[in-house]
Amino acid sequence: MTTTSNRTESSLVDGFGRTIRYLRVSVTDRCDLRCRYCMAEHMTFLPRAQIATLDELAIITERFIARGVNKVRLSGGEPLVRRDVIDLVQRLGRHVGNGLDELTMTTNGTRLTEYADLLAGAGMRRINVSMDTRDADKFRFITRHGDVAQVLDGIAAARAAGLRVKINMVALKDFNEGEIGDMLAWCIDEGHDLTLIETMPLGEVEEDRTDRFMPLTAVKEMIEARFTLERDMKGTGGPARYWRVNGTSTRLGLISPLTANFCDGCNRVRLTTEGKLYTCLGHDDQRDLRHALREGGTAALDAAIESALMTKPRRHDFRIERDSAPAVARHMSVTGG
Ligand code: SAM
Ligand code: SF4
Numbered sequence: 015m016t017t018t019s020n021r022t023e024s025s026l027v028d029g030f031g032r033t034i035r036y037l038r039v040s041v042t043d044r045c046d047l048r049c050r051y052c053m054a055e056h057m058t059f060l061p062r063a064q065i066a067t068l069d070e071l072a073i074i075t076e077r078f079i080a081r082g083v084n085k086v087r088l089s090g091g092e093p094l095v096r097r098d099v100i101d102l103v104q105r106l107g108r109h110v111g112n113g114l115d116e117l118t119m120t121t122n123g124t125r126l127t128e129y130a131d132l133l134a135g136a137g138m139r140r141i142n143v144s145m146d147t148r149d150a151d152k153f154r155f156i157t158r159h160g161d162v163a164q165v166l167d168g169i170a171a172a173r174a175a176g177l178r179v180k181i182n183m184v185a186l187k188d189f190n191e192g193e194i195g196d197m198l199a200w201c202i203d204e205g206h207d208l209t210l211i212e213t214m215p216l217g218e219v220e221e222d223r224t225d226r227f228m229p230l231t232a233v234k235e236m237i238e239a240r241f242t243l244e245r246d247m248k249g250t251g252g253p254a255r256y257w258r259v260n261g262t263s264t265r266l267g268l269i270s271p272l273t274a275n276f277c278d279g280c281n282r283v284r285l286t287t288e289g290k291l292y293t294c295l296g297h298d299d300q301r302d303l304r305h306a307l308r309e310g311g312t313a314a315l316d317a318a319i320e321s322a323l324m325t326k327p328r329r330h331d332f333r334i335e336r337d338s339a340p341a342v343a344r345h346m347s348v349t350g351g
Pocket of ligand 1: 120
């Protein structure tokens with residue numbers, strides 16, 4: 015039954031011996047915001063006919079769970095703009111504690127007042143909410159029209175529903191660098207975690223991302239002038255490195271794809287809303303799992319997943335260079351951030 019020391023019959027192992035435990039699912043490429051580093055102002059979204067049904071996304075995700083994936087994150091685009099997303103959450107939620115350790119979501123928070131109770135009721139315990147600034151004008155600028163009060167209400171609703179909240183904040187030069195310390199202080203007061211993210215070269219946007227790139231090495235120094243951080247080695251096998259803010263319950267995560275490559279321990283793959291599997295955020299290789307499922311059922315799906323894993327590259331090649339094309343043409347919203 016066992017073919018290598020770290021591989022059982024059912025587990026998913028890539029060509030470099032990394033066991034895949036984490037699936038991100040982009041349930042839609044659409045969004046109600048247009049964050050400047052993420053999307054172009056006038057985005058072309060996938061035609062509805064190309065989008066996998068929620069049943070197809072659920073079947074594929076359940077196959078990953080059966081093959082050893084123990085963490086699933088729903089993302090997008092904005093997952094909560096997909097009309098029937100809650101059906102998927104409820105269906106996958108039945109696997110929590112029964113193969114799945116965690117079902118979670120990354121959301122921009124605009125619809126959380128409506129959905130927080132449903133998410134918690136379906137078995138979610140934690141969610142990530144993206145908020146790059148708490149300043150109303152700056153929030154409207156960076157999202158091109160968003161209302162930060164709506165997001166703050168959403169975060170409060172999530173907490174009231176019993177969800178632990180992690181704030182995602184993309185560190186942007188000449189935009190929010192001066193607010194990072196205050197955002198961490200606010201997270202400490204509110205009992206949230208905070209993850210800071212370096213802007214990544216994914217998809218064409220109107221801006222040159224180089225202009226706003228902030229290396230998190232510099233940000234960490236800035237934070238340490240005000241807070242005492244202790245390294246928290248409890249990794250997720252993901253890209254973030256974690257620190258505990260001394261004397262608080264807040265964890266600080268740093269996602270530094272540009273300044274600190276994290277690929278050696280990568281345990282994740284990504285399923286798009288079309289049902290395509292990308293094994294790396296920074297590469298174009300993909301397998302059409304929906305097509306495999308439609309043509310050959312579970313056996314063909316398994317074969318497609320296994321062959322996709324053999325193409326998972328050792329690492330991404332992100333670089334931020336002035337006037338250079340993005341590392342990949344896909345926006346983060348397609349692959350699922
Ligand atoms: N709409 C949801 C949200 O904003 O949380 C989920 C999808 S969004 C693509 C997921 C995360 O990716 C967000 O925290 C967002 O800030 C981040 N993101 C989007 N584009 C990015 C980029 N080019 N570089 C770094 N982070 C990015
Ligand atoms: Fe939408 Fe999230 Fe991208 Fe902002 S970061 S445009 S909220 S998908």
